[in-house]
Amino acid sequence: MITITLKDWYYRQTSSKPSLSDIDITPWFKCRNDTYGNQIHLDLLNNGHIPDPLIDDNEKKVQWVGNSDWEYKTDFKVENYDPMQSYHLVFEGLDTFATITLNKVELISTDNSFRTYTVDVTHSIKAEDNDLRILFKSNLKIARKIEHDHGKYACWNGETSRLHVRKPQYHFGWDWGPLLLTCGPWKPVKLVSGILVNDFFIGYSLSEFLNMAEITIEIDLKLSASLSPNSLVVKVHDSDNNLIDNIVTHTVKSKTKIHYSIKTPQLWYPRYHGNQDQYKFELFVDEEKLDEKLVGFRKVELIQDKDDTGKSFYFKINDIPVFIMGSNWIPAHSFTSALTCNDYEEWMNLLVKGNQNLIRIWGGGIYEHEDLYKICDSKGILIWHDLMFACGLYPAYHSFVDNVKQEIEDQLKRLRKFSSIIIIAGNNEDYQVAESLKIKHDHSDFRKFPARILYEDVFPHLVKTLTNGIPYQRGSPYSGLNHISSDPTRGDLHQWNVWHGSQEPYQDWDKLSGRFVSEFGMLALPNFKTLDKALSDKSQLFPQSYLMDHHNKSAGFERRLALYVMENFALPVNFNLKNWIYITQLMQSDCLTLAYRYWRRQWQDFKCGGAIVWQLNDCWPVTSWSIIDFNKIPKLAYYGIKRECSLEGIGCYRNLQRVGDPDEPEDLSKQTPLHDYVKEYKTSLDIWGFSNKSHEGLSLEVYLYDTKGNAKSNLKFDDIKLLGNNCTQSLLDKLIDINLKNDTIIQILLKNNKGEIIGRTNDWCKPIKYLVWNDWYKDLDLNYELVVDGKIKLTTNKPIKCLEIYFENNSNEAIANVYEFSDNGFDLFPNDERIIEIKGLNESLLQFIKFNHL
Structure with missing residues (x-):
């Protein structure tokens, strides 16, 4: 089997009504060859026929493209053409209403962007000068006609006619995306000579204790009537690519089913929970490799x-x-x-x-x-x-x-x-x-x-x-x-x-x-x-x-x-x-x-x-x-x-319980919320933790700050435990019952027995907009220094809410693309210096660092 991806496509506009562009697009123009497939907007943009639809409001200026019909063509020859071989054209994605001709003979018409269309062209292909053309009708016009014929149904986003068309629905516009009704051979078109593999499926089930994989290998081939293969082999490799078996059959049929088993298989796990082991299955017919599949066994x-x-x-x-x-x-x-x-x-x-x-x-x-x-x-x-x-x-x-x-x-x-x-x-x-x-x-x-x-x-x-x-x-x-x-x-x-x-x-x-x-x-x-x-x-x-x-x-x-x-x-x-x-x-x-x-x-x-x-x-x-x-x-x-989403972490919640006059109604705060001037609140702090594995011997440190950012007090709790793959609902035997006013800023650190911080959380007063930042930052001392290339250390003498690190946008090319940080937009506290990695940072770029914060 030889597979060739067809290249060197050309396009032209074929609508009877000329485009709204100032350029005549009815002659053939060369398409892009550097994309995975071809879509008409990309090809038009590449030749300067339209402005970039993603810039400014150019989306509005290119709506005529979706109302037009477009034709694609390519000419190709078949190397080592053999009239005894079978040949198939495989269209992996056509968007959407397309009519395909090869050497002026119509092959098929399509109506689904998500389908793969395979066409036997054994009797219509030539060694030289094959002319393949695909005519794409306007998706929008056909959608509206189908809707007229079959009825209108309700939808959110886009126009209702999209429901009748099997193409990407977001092309019709969404509440985060533009209306750009493109078309074209959006996935590759391939020519396959020889045996065509319709399917090579490794079906399996795992035993109750996951120590046996029962496998059913299903093979579906399109065989040439003029050729009779002698052997079919499936080679099995483990996750280290070691060959562990050759499964051989000497009767090659169009459809074959093989039963196989693997004892104590290496399993595939999601990240955080184990390795991503995969077995490789290779399909050979008469020593020619036709296909391979990577399979991770998992339940x-x-x-x-x-x-x-x-x-x-x-x-x-x-x-x-x-x-x-x-x-x-x-x-x-x-x-x-x-x-x-x-x-x-x-x-x-x-x-x-x-x-x-x-x-x-x-x-x-x-x-x-x-x-x-x-x-x-x-x-x-x-x-x-x-x-x-x-x-x-x-x-x-x-x-x-x-x-x-x-x-x-x-x-x-x-x-x-x-x-x-x-x-x-x-x-x-x-x-x-x-x-x-x-x-x-x-x-x-x-x-x-x-x-x-x-x-x-x-x-x-x-x-x-x-x-x-x-x-x-x-x-x-x-x-x-x-x-x-x-x-x-x-x-x-x-x-x-x-x-x-x-x-x-x-x-x-x-x-x-x-x-x-x-x-x-x-x-x-x-x-x-x-x-x-x-x-x-x-x-x-x-x-x-x-x-x-x-x-x-x-x-x-x-x-x-x-x-x-x-x-x-x-x-x-x-x-x-x-x-x-x-x-x-x-x-x-x-x-x-x-x-x-x-x-x-x-x-x-x-x-x-x-x-x-x-x-x-x-x-x-x-x-x-x-x-x-x-x-x-x-x-x-x-x-x-x-x-x-870190592997270990903590969270906290400030409980405020209104303590009112015993003689007043209990729901007074709900009846008159803007005029409820109760003087007393009972406050407590709830702290919980989560981890992917169990931990013991941890400690909690709780720091309190007033509304000017000054330290008030701190507390420490030892012998803290975290459950594995779970949430520990309360890290303390009981809630911390202290005088926590709503205007108190809370910082909590979780440390291991080496004193290393493995989790942090905080809670600011609500709403935070009430804080007077001018007073807060009168004596703020925020410092940073380069530790080694790619890392800076940040310290502060007062809590800082949402510290954003950025580089001033200017003509310096060295910092044009510096935006990958290990962390950003974090809260910085006096007792918790932070080391931040910044890709590409060095001493010469340190001068361009800027900060945002509340």
């Missing part, structure tokens, strides 16, 4: 047991309960063909450095590039995988269902080999859309929610029959039949009553928990460098400019962002863009770190099985809920979450 369970509050929702991997600390993942570019393996590597490295253990591939994007799954397998990053349906009531007419069935089968066969995938969900928020329209989950309203046949019948059957026991859930969020999807006592929960919904204070995350929180988030601006690149008109670089608003797709963001900032933080006197970026990122970090802190506490007794923040990344330069912006620059929330 996955989604535990949903009844308990005193409902049903649990957590994962066990190889019988080990795993608390999920992760991020939602959207496509990392509006045009995903531009992404490289290195991009995926950098993104996942950031996730790992941020102490997270899972990404959720969201249902409005794409079934991701192979590289992403391979990287997750190698790094032990778990994957929650939605199927590509999001925020809508999808149709279920026969042609749509048949199309989708093939899509899911293609994708499951591609993805089932990856150990990192631990759950597949049928959709994102489609059940919530139905609930918003008062459509019930029972069968009385089945016709109003037709896609339930997919989520409740078609998909679970395919997942069960085609995968190695990956758990399936009908949607996300989903709480079960006859339970609303926002039920906090069971299933997974999208907790959007902070920011969306009732817009609760984020300090109430502990009351807004669920059995598993698969979405929650807070908006913040991206790094100034990212905005500076995205807005060419520098006069627009202020918080309320037209272009700044254009690069924010969230409805009502002005009111909501102002609400959460103003409730908690005082605005700086100099209200410019850089200060607004800092204060929104500080607020986002404060918000999200509390969520992880409170929900991780509920891991004890599996009251909460995990938290997945919305979202890790962006698809263009935008103000959004991401914790890392489009240019891979982390926001302050990234570092805050990193601290909360």
Whole structure:
């Protein structure tokens, strides 16, 4: 078998109506050869036919592209052409309504961006001068025609016609992304000569005690009628790449099934819990290697047991309960063909450095590039995988269902080999859309929610029959039949009553928990460098400019962002863009770190099985809920979450109990909250801890500061213990019952028996906006020094809230890309000097270091 990826593509516009561009695009133009596939916007941009759609408001200026038809072509020859061989063209991804011709003979028409189309071209291909053409019709025009024919259904985000089209749904615009309806051969087109491998699947099950892997190897080949292979061999290598077996069969059929077993297999574990061991299976026919698969043996369970509050929702991997600390993942570019393996590597490295253990591939994007799954397998990053349906009531007419069935089968066969995938969900928020329209989950309203046949019948059957026991859930969020999807006592929960919904204070995350929180988030601006690149008109670089608003797709963001900032933080006197970026990122970090802190506490007794923040990344330069912006620059929330997801950590909560007059009503503070002037509060401090392994002989140090940053007192507690893979609900026998006024600042350090800090937390007065910083910082002494290249030491004589380290943006090329820190946006205290690693830092760059803080 020889596989060649076809290159040297050309494109042209074929619409009867000329484009709105000033350039004639009807002749053929050369496409890019440096991308994974080809998308029309990338090719147009490369030839100067359109402005960059991700810059300024150029998104508006390129809408004509999605209304046009486009044709791609390439000419190729077949080296060593053999008329006795079979030849197939494999189209890994065509977006979306395409007609394919080879040498002026029509091969097929396509209608699904997520399907793989394989065409036998044995009798139509030539040795020389093969002319392959793909005509792409406007996705938008066809979508609207299909909707006209089959009916309109409700959706959130984008226009309703998207529901009928099997292409990335975020292309239609989302509340964090632009409307850019691209098309093209967005994944490679390959020519395969000789034996075609339709499937090579290593199915397995592990014994009860995980000491035996029972394996079924399924091989599906497309054999040439003129050739008769003599032998088929599967070579098995262990995780150290040692050859442990040759499985030989001398009868080569189009379909072969082999049973095999491995005793005491080396298992694949998620990060923090063990090694990522993988076995390699190689397929040979007549000594020619046709395929190979890496397989990590692991047992996955989604535990949903009844308990005193409902049903649990957590994962066990190889019988080990795993608390999920992760991020939602959207496509990392509006045009995903531009992404490289290195991009995926950098993104996942950031996730790992941020102490997270899972990404959720969201249902409005794409079934991701192979590289992403391979990287997750190698790094032990778990994957929650939605199927590509999001925020809508999808149709279920026969042609749509048949199309989708093939899509899911293609994708499951591609993805089932990856150990990192631990759950597949049928959709994102489609059940919530139905609930918003008062459509019930029972069968009385089945016709109003037709896609339930997919989520409740078609998909679970395919997942069960085609995968190695990956758990399936009908949607996300989903709480079960006859339970609303926002039920906090069971299933997974999208907790959007902070920011969306009732817009609760984020300090109430502990009351807004669920059995598993698969979405929650807070908006913040991206790094100034990212905005500076995205807005060419520098006069627009202020918080309320037209272009700044254009690069924010969230409805009502002005009111909501102002609400959460103003409730908690005082605005700086100099209200410019850089200060607004800092204060929104500080607020986002404060918000999200509390969520992880409170929900991780509920891991004890599996009251909460995990938290997945919305979202890790962006698809263009935008103000959004991401914790890392489009240019891979982390926001302050990234570092805050990193601290909360460390292997060992502690949290605290200040309990304020109102002590009123015995004769007054008990609920007076609720009746007249703004006029309740009770003089006495009973205060106590609750401290808890979490760890991946058990610890004994630890100590706690508690420091108290007044509202001018001066030390008041400190306490020390010895013989502290932490449970392993759990939360220790109270690190002390009883709550610290001391006179803690709301204006007291609390710092807590957890130390091992060597006196090393292994956990830290703090609690500032609420709201922190009441602090008078001018008085506080009159005698502030913040110092920093270079310890060695790449590391600085920071000390202070007073507590500092959210110390951000940055480099002034100027013409010095050496600091242009210095933004990778081991920590940032942290609170600094007098008795806790910090060593911070900064990639690329040396003595010559020390002068450019700047600080932000409250």
